[in-house]
Amino acid sequence: MKSWIQVFSIIDFISVGILLTAIAMNAFRRLESYLRAYILNSWLLSLLIAIVAFMIGETHLYIASVTTLLSKGIIIPLLLKKIVRQMAITYDDEPYISTALSLTISGILVAVVYTSLSEGIFVIGFSKHVLQISIAVILIGLFIMITRKKAITQVIGLLCMENGLFLAGFSLTFGMPIIIELGVLFDMLMGVIILGIFSIQIKRAFASADLDKLTILKG
């Protein structure tokens, strides 16, 4: 089984899956598909950790995999679904740039990350590709946050960034000590709840779920 994982470079396959689901978010307009891409992204992350845990036989990685699945794969998506339902919006109809352009730009981002990290990089974890992919996912998450208008899509962009971050941390050092990881996940969970509260309040106070109305405070 272990050699099978290595021969078919399963780890690289899964991390490419993580990259593709992140890029796919740029193409979606329907919030539901958006959310599904994020869920798939989190599940792949958890699967990747589980496979590496199996390969090197570390118990704490199994725990990390399960906590990732529980928090990012199940609890946070459920919360997000609830928020989306409460806000009664289904589409992010007018992002700042077109789908084609945002897909092109995320493609360029991946290319830039690959070329800039291809040589002279002194930080190399268990697989070079995983580190490059994780940085690309972080940048794509940031890109989604910049180009989307709805409060909830910005939150999903942030979560996408954090998935990339966890992948980066994982590829560098096989993750943090479990107590730390739990603390970070707890903060993230609280963050999503609080951002959810605020996005509902934005909808109520501004009579719109679009963030381009938030321009009262200047100077």
Place this chain on the structure above:
Amino acid sequence: MLSILLLIPLLTALLCYSLRNRKAVEYANFLGAALLAGASIPLIVASLTSPRFSLDGMLYMDALSSYMMAIVVLISLVTAIYSVDYMGQEFEEGIIKLKDLRQYYALMHLFIFTMLLTIVSNNLAVFWIAIEGTTLVSALLVGLYKNTQSIEAAWKYIILCTVGLTFALLGLFITYYASTSVVGGSGTLNWTELRDIAYKLNPSTMKLAFIFILVGYGAKAGLAPVHNWLPDAHSQAPTPISALLSGILLKCSFIGIIRFIIIVNRSTGDSYANGLMLFFGLLSMGIATAFILLQNNYKRLLAYHSIEHIGIIATGIGIGGFWGIYGSLLHILNHAVVKTLLFFTTGRVRLRYHSTKIEKVKGVMTRMPVSGTIMLLAALAIAGTPPFNIFLSEFIILKAAADFGKWTTLALFLIFATIIFGGVLHHFGSMAFGKSERGENEKERKPVSVVLIGMAAVMLICGLYIPPFLGNMLANSVRIILGD
């Protein structure tokens, strides 16, 4: 002992939330803050000379932490007293409901808890968790009034700071990675251990890590150019919370950068991190100067002053040497006292005039003699007028710049400080003097006036001389940063 101390604000928060009566909540708030202040004194004194660990090495207290803890506890106590008056008045005017008041006190003590945790954390990841905790809790406080402005400010605050902190976490991962190649096995994130092995850490890896840390914690500390959330959040938060945000939260985050610099300097040498701090410090001062001159809202004006003073603190660290760092650390205390005083006095002005626009406020000196006088004195202090405390710490930093021959820094510092002096006199002068439209003179409330006068006395005394125990604390803290 340390963990018991941390429990006090947590329990106070719980108590404040569970009580259903206004008076009871206010007493719980005051008792919690007073108990925290009382219980922290022996700890602060004890860890001045000998560092102590707690909770399996997760928590750690040395002279630097005890200095910061003293500031946090002091500002928290005065804020707790001031809150009773300020929030009580807003409650009486019907701006907030009892539910909001309970939430306010509970969140405030939770906020104090997270800030204390940042100061005493030894594990860098615990520091990160705590600083992200401060963002989440204080964002709820910024959005307390639930109107369009406060929601906008809270949203920007939480999004910008969380994105910044995400990058800081990446910096932590890189540090952890760097430590694995030195200690082997699973590596370490404990600050004390990293400090001891710092000279073996790979310099280029640590440089990369420092960039991410500076972006992340710098955003939280309000360093330009990642300060955009700060004026919004500080101006929309309830006034006591603005004081906490500006007076201590920025510094808690800044201490995270300082702790990291201690490690990075041993790995890469002094010039790298110090150069970056100097650059961003002066940049923050410059950007703040422009906005201070053009400001027409006094709460935003004070927020830009925070950016300026964080810039001054960063510049002091960037200049380095014993006196540069000494001046910086002293400035942390001085700015905390003066800025809290300014927010408190302008908070009373706001309650009286119902506006945060500078042009709507006239004749504060005649309508509110105590608050008006102290506001004007504190405004003079924040501009760096002798004989107040801010002048002293700025002077020490400038002297360090001259000693090291950093004449460009000195010149820029003086130019910015002079322009800001003019701006402060113009803005606060027009608020303090002039003829007030409506002339009724209500009585000012006693407990708050006592707090204000006490803090103004501290502001004056620390400008004239540095008490021996304070000097001792500072010297010990500087030695920790310099590492000898």
